[in-house]
Amino acid sequence: MAHQGLQQVQKQTQSLVLAPQLRQSLKILQAATLELRNSILEELQQNPTLEELPVDGISIEQQASEDKETNDSEPASTDEMQLSEEDYSKLSQLDEDYREYYTQEASNSQFTSEDAQRRQHFFDSLVSETSLQEHLLRQADLCDLTPQQKEGVDYLIGSLDDRGFLTISLSDAALMTQLPLGEMQKAADVLKSLDPPGIGAKDLQDCLLTQLKLTERDDTLAAEIIRDHYELLLRHRIPDIARKTSSKIEEVQFAIEEIATLDPAPGSKFSDDNNRIVVPDVTVEKSDDTWQIILNNDYIPRLRISPAYKEMIATGKIIGKDKEYIREKIRAGRFLMNSIEQRQQTIERITEEILKFQLDFFEYGVSKLRPLTMNQIAQTVGVHETTVSRAIANKFIETPHGVFEFKYFFTPGYQGKDGQAVSNKSIKDRIANIISNENPAKPLSDQEVVKILAQDDVKIARRTVAKYREELGILPTNLRRRFQ
Known part of the structure; x- marks a missing residue:
């Protein structure tokens, strides 16, 4: 029997460990515009050597020139000057302002009952949506x-x-x-x-009948159809409903249109609103027959290294741990600024390649969207595919045809007879246009849509048309039929 017990075994393995700076760089690359702004504002509070440039202040190019001059003028000698009492007080005060501003304010003031009332009034004044x-x-x-x-x-x-x-x-x-x-x-x-009317019903049928009853329409043909012929209504069997109710087809269609005005989910308007503000990261527009790419820098604070700290380093007025602390903060600040600049450059280069590849889309719209993979863009930009994936995550691009996610432009597709690749989004757009122009009395079947697409050199299966039709929210043929 094998001996059982605790043993220590030493083995050598390889693992990938991301440095903190690399994690920060990837986080900046992947963050959306508003999230990036919040991250930068947090870093401004933690790093005393960082300052936000005013909108109409010094240019970034001028600031980069000043940074280079400071680096060149920093003495390489280890002979440091001793701190005077005034210099040390100035350094301590600047650092304290960033790290303990709010705690100092709280400790220097007396929190009175009036302050408590104002604080409570502030919280009570917060606006929130009323639940159902x-x-x-x-x-x-x-x-x-x-x-x-x-x-x-x-x-x-x-x-x-x-x-x-x-x-x-x-x-x-x-x-x-x-x-x-x-x-x-x-x-x-x-x-x-x-x-709202219809609330508290046990099911959809009860909900619709309740709404008609509250508006004194419970004796109409619409109420009779819901109450006595609900299954036929779900299957859109208009001739059968007309025969069973002894009504004309036109009267049944009018009653169904009346039913369509009712709310099938009266409580949904009170559900949590998950809509979010979309801020385009890039705008692509045409000016004088030339396409232009405009990066959105409005929400990204412009940063620079504080001249006060740079002067202390350059003149050698600080030594030891204080100097090392300031240098570390300056290095962290410069790394942050470089990461932001690299992020913007990467997004711009990816947008340029998308514009080249999807030029017909920008010119004519969704019907001209071509299949595209992230690997294709990664090869032309010269980065890894995962970098492209991170760079386009949670980001939007404004085009002449609306605001789209970057991921919208990366789609699979099909090969046409002429050898041209066709995006599946383009095919969905064609299917929607074909069905919107059909005769309501004789709606097209999925197989007929396949034949029409084949005339445009697009060959797809009938089940694919049915799948795309369902994704577009288009009803089957029998439910789209309108009797004249």
């Missing part, structure tokens, strides 16, 4: 309800999903709250009477 539950609870507070009904309404409001539908049956809700089922039913009726 808050919106309904405020209305329920204004209703004349018994304590049991109020408890039931509050419980049902907490049981709504993002669409505004109930996620629990009334019998289960009554069991959980130990309320009579009759009181829970009254609570459900109160909930359905609140705004």
Whole structure:
């Protein structure tokens, strides 16, 4: 039997360890414009040797010239001058201003009750979106309800999903709250009477009927179709609905158009808003028959090394650990500025190659978009493919046809009969145009769309057309048919 026990084994392995400066450089390259601005502002607070240039102040080129002169004039001798009392006080004060500004302010002032009230007022004044539950609870507070009904309404409001539908049956809700089922039913009726119309329904069918009832349209053909012929409505079987309701096809179509005006998810308007502000990193525009690439530097602070610290280094007024500390901060500041400059240059070079390769897109639009891979751009720019991936991450480009993500221009495609490659986004655009121009009474099948695309030297399978049609949100043929 093998001996069991603890052993120490020494072995040699190789692993890739990213230096802190390399991590910072990759972070700067990958960051979006607004994220980069926040990172730079944080570094400004931590590094006392960095200063932000005013918008109309010294130019970056002039600042680069001054940095070179400072480097050339810095003495190489180890003979350092002793710090005077005045110099040491100045250095300490500058460093303290950056590291302990807020703590000094707090320690030098008395936090009074008035300050506490102002602080609380500030937090209370923060604007936030009203949730669906808050919106309904405020209305329920204004209703004349018994304590049991109020408890039931509050419980049902907490049981709504993002669409505004109930996620629990009334019998289960009554069991959980130990309320009579009759009181829970009254609570459900109160909930359905609140705004937005259709809230508190058990499903989509109930939601649509509730909206028609609240607007006194529960005796119309639209209500009859939803109530008695809901399955036929889902399958868009207009002739069958007309026959079962003894109505004309035109009347059924009008009723379906009325149903289409109803809100299928009344609670969705209160869901969290995930929209974000998009700031284009690059703008590509045409001026005098020439395409121009304009980098967006408006949100990126312009930095320089503080002249006060550079003067101390150049004149040799600081020695020992103080000088090493300042030199380290200056090196970190210069590395940050170089990383920002390299980021902008990389984005500009990638944009230039995209403009060359996708020139027809910039001229004519999405229909002329060509297939493109990151490896192709990486080879022409002279960087690794992963560098291109990081450089275009979370970044946008403004074109004459709208604002697009950089990733939008990197798509697979198909080979046409003439040998020209066609992007899948271009094919989607063609499919959307073909279907938008079809006869509503005789909508095109997926196979017919395939034949039309083949006339334009684009050969794809029928299942691919069906896939792209679904991604575009276009209904199948039977659901697009409109009877005259």
